Amino acid sequence: MPLPVPLSGVVPPLCTPLTRAGDVDLRSLAAHVERQLAAGVDAVFALGTSGESAHLSDAQRRTALRATVDAVAGRVPVLAGVIDMTTARVLEHARAAAGLGADALVATAPFYTGTHPAETAAHYRRVRDAVDLPLIAYDIPSAVHSKLPAATLVELAADGTLAGLKDSSGDLGALRRLLLALRGQGLDRTFAVLTGSELTVDAALLAGAHGVVPGLGNVDPAGYVRLYEHARAGRWAEAAAEQDRLVALFALVEAGEPAGMSGSASVLGGFKAALHLLGVIDCAATAAPLRPLPADAVTAVRRLLVEAGLL
Template sequence: MTFPAPLTGVVPPVCTPLTPDREVDVRSLTRLVDHLVEAGVDGLFVLGSSSEAAYLTDAQRRLVVETVAGHIGGRLPLLAGAIDMTTPRVIDHVRSVAAAGADAVVVTAPFYTRTHPAEIARHFRLVAAASPVPVIAYDIPSAVHSKLPAPLVLDLAAEGVLAGLKDSSGDLAGFREVVTGARERPGVSGFGVLTGSELLVDSALALGADGAVPGLANVDPHGYVRLVRLCRAGDWQRARAEQERLCALFGLVEAGDPGRMGGSSSALGAFKAALHLRGVIDCPATAEPQVPLSPEEVERVGKYLASAGLL
């Protein structure tokens, strides 16, 4: 499909259902895609953090993109993460996911090696020059250990290198600078600014953001679609109430015991447990070496779903 400029609305970062032996569960993946599309989402993002992209083999990554692209058949824009440590490796992923059917790629700054902002800018320019599809920057300093400065993002937007930004930095002031610059800076047009926060979607849209990429939208896509529509209609009181309901539901990411597992195991395990409890996916397994939730922790997830009216 023709990639929209800018990309707007709710674009869930799609979880990757796995079988008990940690292979991609294609049947559950297509069922999850249907669950999201039927809720009215505006696009799909595979191979991001919520997709467990860092844990998947290259063959599994390609299978995910081919499966989702083939299933949606161009009905919605499909973004795919091309996330790796260095420019040559990212370019390999870009070519692979574009050939598999992605309409745009989502790319972080390089990581593992220490990089200067000039090197980060060069990275994005080289990736864009090699990419047959638009490139969206992914600002996630918690994972790559460097922040994308707003001036750098806006410079690359003005050059036509970047088609958008997915901001998972937690820096609302920096996010605002990008939103304002994308609106006011000469030479920047068709640049989509999306928040990756589950908890601040109403605030981000009030600042002028184009949309949201919330992992919790896997579990409750209808809630995020409602929230964005209320914001667009200017019904901020009802939007705030919906956002607060989703904030309460987001508490499920802390179901796991921090004494025996990391935050990723807890959050992704909770998303998948919730999808399993809702009958969307067959198995709640997360990729190794993440620690699975215990039966008691899964029961805790179920209580959050029940409180939110989802069971």
């Protein structure tokens, strides 16, 4: 499905349901996609951070993306994460994603070894030249240990290399400066800026962001759709109220005790425990080596779902 120019709205980064044996759970994934579409999302993003792409094998990635494309069946665009350490590896994922029917690609800067902004720009140009699909940059310094400079993003937007940005930097000030720079060159009409910070969506939309890629949207896609619609209609008090409800629900990502598990395991385990409790997926398993949520943490997730009006 052609990607809107610019892409806007709610684009959830889908969790990848797994069986207890660690295989991609195709039935649960299809049910998860259907629930997202029923909530009114504008696109879906497979194989992002919430999709555990860093922990899946190449074969699992392909299986999850193929199943997502099949389940969506052309109703909204499918963005495919092609996240990896080097340009060569990203190119392999990008070609595979194109062959599986993805509508757009999402890539971080190279990581593990640091890259200069000029090298990062060259990386994105190589990917875009190799695969004729819209390419969206993913700025997530917490994972790749470098931030995409605004000057580089504006340059790549201007020459058509990039179709947009998913900003998960958490730096709302930098996001606003980028939006100003894009507007100054008229690029805001073609280059999508999507916030990945689900706690400040109303502020990002007020600043001019085109949409949101909310991990918590796995759990409550309808809430983010309502938030986006309120913001676009200028109903800022209603948008803020919906944002506040989602902020309270976001506490589920902290259900796991830091003494017993990583932050990533707590976040992903919280999303999957919620989806299991809601009856969307059959199993809340996460990919190795992430530890599962203990029973008391799952109880806390259930309480938050009840308080949010979801259970």
